[in-house]
Amino acid sequence: MRTRPQPSSPGTTTPAEMNAVVLDRFGAEDELALRRIAVPEVGAREVLIRVRVAGVASWDAEERRGHYDGVFGIPSRFPYVLGWDAAGTVAAVGPEVTRFELGDRVYAASMPVPRGGFYAEFGVVDEEHAAHLPPQLSMEQAGVMAWDALTAQSGLELLDLRPGQTLMVFGASGGMGHLAVQLARHRGIRVLAVSSGADGVALSRAQGADAVVDGRAHDVLAAAEAFAPGGIDAALVTAGGPAAERALRAVSPAGRIAWPNGVHPLPAAAPAAPILSFDGDRGRAALDRLNAVVEAGAFTPHVAQRFPMARAQDAHRALREHYVGKLALLVADDEAAPDSSSRRP
Structure with a gap:
């Protein structure tokens, strides 16, 4: 069952289109382009996240080059949106979602196939693979981890x-x-x-x-x-x-x-x-165990570099250079950047 996104707040609706970094074909960094595409629809047990920060990882480059094409048993569809990690706020929920409400601060582990990843203003994920963002972490830290x-x-x-x-x-x-x-x-x-x-x-x-x-x-x-x-x-x-x-x-x-x-x-x-x-377990119980460590105050993801969406190509070039920790794509850096600077190690 699919539904159009529910209202994000009284009197407003989630837009039909969004800005996203897309691929029209697999290849080098130059294939990444910023443009407007449709906001994904929300399934019965899914959560639509208004993305603030997305993680940029080594496997994104492999996927960009087409090395994951077909490996999940699903044909690749273009425009193709990368991005497996993100943090943001809940913009809409499916009718069977019980754990999240509009406006909740969350982070998630998703897969770009078949419905697109998190290099976009909105991303959809099954509620099983999303978690509430502990106050000990910034949006930036949670978005990459x-x-x-x-x-x-x-x-x-x-x-x-x-x-x-x-x-x-x-x-x-x-x-x-x-x-x-x-x-x-x-x-x-x-x-x-x-x-x-x-x-x-x-x-x-x-x-x-x-x-x-x-x-x-x-x-x-x-x-x-x-x-x-x-x-x-x-x-x-x-x-x-x-x-x-x-x-x-x-x-x-x-x-x-x-x-x-x-x-x-x-x-x-x-x-x-x-x-x-x-393989990594991204189910609800695993997320709960991870949050317990975060809430104990013993966990600080390190963000080495940050890139606005318009510089996604540069973010992927940085994957070929030496860096420590993680790289972040600031999808909405007006909110993400200020609350992260004081928490970096």
Whole structure:
């Protein structure tokens, strides 16, 4: 069942059209264009979000190039709107929605197929994949975190480490990695953060990692041996490649390695410890568990750079450069930017 969006406030209606960053074909950054398209319709159990901030992530670039075309069993349709993460306010709800009301501040983890993502003024998502925004986070922080945080949380739950056990987070200063460090510390796990660059090392230290090594400049295996002489209990890998494959030698054969589906390349040779592949859980219960960590005051997503919608091409070019944490697309920066500056780490 589909309905047109319900009134966003008494006497007003959600517009029929919106500004969005779209693709008319897959390709390079220059294919991204800002123009007006129809606001998505709202299903019975769906929430229409007036987007304030959308996350810009590495998988957006893969999707932009067409590497996800057809992988979800649904044909790609143009104009195609990217964007898996967002925060904003509820603009409309379907008739069967029970958890949200108009005007609620929310964040969400969605999928651009089949009905469009969050590089737009409005985005629609099943209420199961949306959550109320805790007051501890700014709109900007919440807008970039959902998929990475939920995937990191799922990996840690799969590893099921006890307080005091050791974890190596490979890619600890990246989007997923810097959130995994904080989630692990909240669980009382001892964390060796393999970060990138001086800024990445500084971020991981600020977030409470027990030990930090610059994976680009120093010997990760030596750092791991000093951190856990008997072998590290587990690893969470957020970036593949030869450096990750070598670092995994530090994991005890009796340990475990959590490897999110979609992180490439996979190891050419199997490490001694088993690899556990998994997907991020974005259901209501998982969102509730994430919010509990946020509300405990132990979680701060780091936003490295911010781009207005008109500079979406520049945001995607920045994905090819070195940065730590996350990139944000300010869909309505008049509201998003002021409440975020005081909360950045």
